[in-house]
Structures are given as structure tokens and as C-alpha cells.
Amino acid sequence: MAESGMSGTTARRALLVLSFGGPEKEEDVVPFLENVTRGRGIPRERLAEVGEHYYRFGGKSPINDQNLEIIDHLRTEIAARGLDLPVYFGNRNWEPYIEDTTRRMVADGVTEVIVFATSAWGGYSGDIQYREDIERALQSCRDAGVTPPTMTKIRPFHDHPLFLSAFARLVDEARDSLPADQRADARLLFTAHSVPVSADEASSADTTHRYSGQVLTAAREIRALSSFATDGDDGTDVELVWQSRSGPPHIPWLEPDICDHLEATVTGQDGTDGDHRPIVLVPVGFISDHMEVMWDLDNEAADTAAGLGVPMVRAATPGPTPEFTDMVLDLVEQTVAHTSRV
CATH class of the missing domain: 3.40.50.1400 (Rossmann fold)
Known part of the structure; x- marks a missing residue:
């Protein structure tokens, strides 16, 4: 040390x-x-x-x-x-x-x-x-x-312009790492550490000021600053999932879980035809590659995506x-x- x-x-x-x-x-x-x-x-x-x-x-x-x-x-x-x-x-x-x-x-x-x-x-x-x-x-x-x-x-500092612009640059670098013929169709997926729903609700009466609201707002800002903002929509709708929950299963935590969400959306369990586009995964909830990033994303989520036959790349974290x-x-x-x- x-x-x-x-x-x-x-x-x-x-x-x-x-x-x-x-x-x-x-x-x-x-x-x-x-x-x-x-x-x-x-x-x-x-x-x-x-x-x-x-x-x-x-x-x-x-x-x-x-x-x-x-x-x-x-x-x-x-x-x-x-x-x-x-x-x-x-x-x-x-x-x-x-x-x-x-x-x-x-x-x-x-x-x-x-x-x-x-x-x-x-x-x-x-x-x-x-x-x-x-x-x-x-x-x-x-x-x-x-x-x-x-x-x-x-x-x-979730709303600091340099935090958001760094993440947006890393999103674009991750997208560029996909094969050229996959970049245009890439799907942007944001993830952050889940917390109990009760803790999230207790943090603020205003949903935009809760932890979940802060994450959602940051994800929208990052998307709007990235190349995904030119994909033909207004850049405000984002796909946000949660990870790394712990504790008793009867206590509600923020959902959907990333692996469950991948299974549901790729296979069509969510009621759609299934989304097989390549994924750019953004660990918006983390400033560096903690254990929750290296294990929950680079192992568990990556294995889930691979098992579903969907290419997935992860954006780097902005700390360095x-x-x-x-x-x-x-x-x-x-x-x-x-x-x-x-």
C-alpha cells in the first residue's frame, strides 16, 4: 500500500x-x-x-x-x-x-x-x-x-459537466470498439448499484432528487453528449438497469436487475420480438472498476450476454x-x- x-x-x-x-x-x-x-x-x-x-x-x-x-x-x-x-x-x-x-x-x-x-x-x-x-x-x-x-x-458530483463529458467520451470509445458493421445498431444500456426501494424513497420526496432520479438524469445527460444522441430521437429516453443487490429477497430493491433484463429483452420475455442488437454497457453508478464492475458486469452480465448470443462491450469508468x-x-x-x- x-x-x-x-x-x-x-x-x-x-x-x-x-x-x-x-x-x-x-x-x-x-x-x-x-x-x-x-x-x-x-x-x-x-x-x-x-x-x-x-x-x-x-x-x-x-x-x-x-x-x-x-x-x-x-x-x-x-x-x-x-x-x-x-x-x-x-x-x-x-x-x-x-x-x-x-x-x-x-x-x-x-x-x-x-x-x-x-x-x-x-x-x-x-x-x-x-x-x-x-x-x-x-x-x-x-x-x-x-x-x-x-x-x-x-x-x-453526479451533475458536474466534466463527470458527464468524461463518461460520454468513454461511451463513444466503447461503441467504436465494436466491429464497424455493428456500431450503428448498438443499444445503450446504463447500470448502477441497486439499493432498497425504501431507502431510495426516503432520500427525497422529489423523485428527481432521489438516488434513482439522479442516476436517471445523469444517464440522460451522458447519452445526449454521446454519439447516441444522433440516433434519430430526442436523446432523453435511456435504458437503465440495476445490479449488485444483496439482502433478503423479500425486501424490494431497485429493478430490473441487469441479467434479468438482458434475458427478458433479448428473448422477448418482455412481450417484444426480442432485441438482439449489440450492447454498449455503461457503469454510470461507478467512478472506477470496483469489484461490482469487474465481477457483476465483466463476468456475470458478460456471460449472460454471451449466452444469449448478443455482442456486448463495456464503457470504461471515468476515475483515471x-x-x-x-x-x-x-x-x-x-x-x-x-x-x-x-
Whole structure:
């Protein structure tokens, strides 16, 4: 693991990249999942079964290295701009934990922290839970008799023009990777992580402001910015599915599930003649290739499409792109300007 901060800095302000976390090796998998499911009373034997996807990758989640890549890009661009803004890394569920990183920042003399959480979305999982992480880190400082820094979380960025334009460019690159004779007929399919319907509804009385509404709006914007916008319609109708649901089957989650949707639409179970067009799959709900992307999409969804005889390519995620780096620093500037006025 690369170091999570820059030691010896004299800067008073820093940027913290805050993420979910993931195991680094097989021995980490069950303890990591215990952190994720804390308070739910799930037996270790069941967690070992849930961790099978991680074991297939040697117990190592891709998320930490991908976050470190994002951080490296940020540090490079910060240096190119001549800014004095050290970048630190903290997680909710695995090392480096946000509590440890926060105390390290204090030891380095940092008194003001701008927090970039690696989720574009509002709602509990995408926004509020990260705010709870921040408060827990501040309390850990107080409990240790340490004066905590001020910590301000950057707003959800699902509507940021650079986020949307980066995804649109990646959509076009994925479409261009299809054989030339398949591109014109390609079908655009957006996917994001499902959540319980009750959680989605509780996030806002206004459907457009719910997590599901934010995802739908972003998908429409991305489509309108991509080459698919010239396909003979107004560019607002999108095909949106969900993935990676968990929990008891009797609890409703956002649907349709991506694999179920592929089966229904390709075979005609949805009441149509069946849609056998090539698919450009867009993981709009993710900023980088997390386990949910690599397993649920690149394995399960890809296998489903192959079994149905439908070509499918996946758009890359925007985290490693120059647009994403510029977006984060733009959001830092916005956040600093806002906090200065308050």
C-alpha cells in the first residue's frame, strides 16, 4: 500500500480522498466484510461465502489501487498548477482507515480538510454515510485529546459537466470498439448499484432528487453528449438497469436487475420480438472498476450476454481520466470558496 499522505508538509489545508475500502489479501476478506456488515449479526461462515468474488481475485479488491491511481493523478496535476495541497487517503471499511488518516493529518499540521468521497450520488450510501465517517473521524480525535481539523465534504458530483463529458467520451470509445458493421445498431444500456426501494424513497420526496432520479438524469445527460444522441430521437429516453443487490429477497430493491433484463429483452420475455442488437454497457453508478464492475458486469452480465448470443462491450469508468482529475480540483475550489463565505 502506498503511503496515504505527504509527511512533513507545512500546508494548513489538505485534500482527503475518502472511499469505501477493500481487502488486500485473502486473510483480509472476512474481517473486511465484518466491517462492512457490522451490527447485522452475519456469521463468519456466511461472510466467507459472500467473499467468494474476492477470493477469485486472490483476496484483493481493485478499489484501493484504483483510488491510489486517482490520487497520483491529483498530486501530479496539483504540482503542475503550483499548488500547496497535500493529498491523503482514507477508507471507511479498511486500511488506511479515515480515523487514522485524520490523526496523521493533524500530526502533519493540517487544520482544514476538503473531503472528496468517491461516490457521485446523494442519498444515504452515496453521501450521508460518508458524512457519518467524517464525524466519526473527528470524534476519534476528540477522544484521543487531539484538536480535530475542520473537515468539509465536497458535494455529490453526479451533475458536474466534466463527470458527464468524461463518461460520454468513454461511451463513444466503447461503441467504436465494436466491429464497424455493428456500431450503428448498438443499444445503450446504463447500470448502477441497486439499493432498497425504501431507502431510495426516503432520500427525497422529489423523485428527481432521489438516488434513482439522479442516476436517471445523469444517464440522460451522458447519452445526449454521446454519439447516441444522433440516433434519430430526442436523446432523453435511456435504458437503465440495476445490479449488485444483496439482502433478503423479500425486501424490494431497485429493478430490473441487469441479467434479468438482458434475458427478458433479448428473448422477448418482455412481450417484444426480442432485441438482439449489440450492447454498449455503461457503469454510470461507478467512478472506477470496483469489484461490482469487474465481477457483476465483466463476468456475470458478460456471460449472460454471451449466452444469449448478443455482442456486448463495456464503457470504461471515468476515475483515471484527465477530466475526472480536473473535476475534483474544480470541486475543491468551489468548496473552499463556499466555506470562505460562510
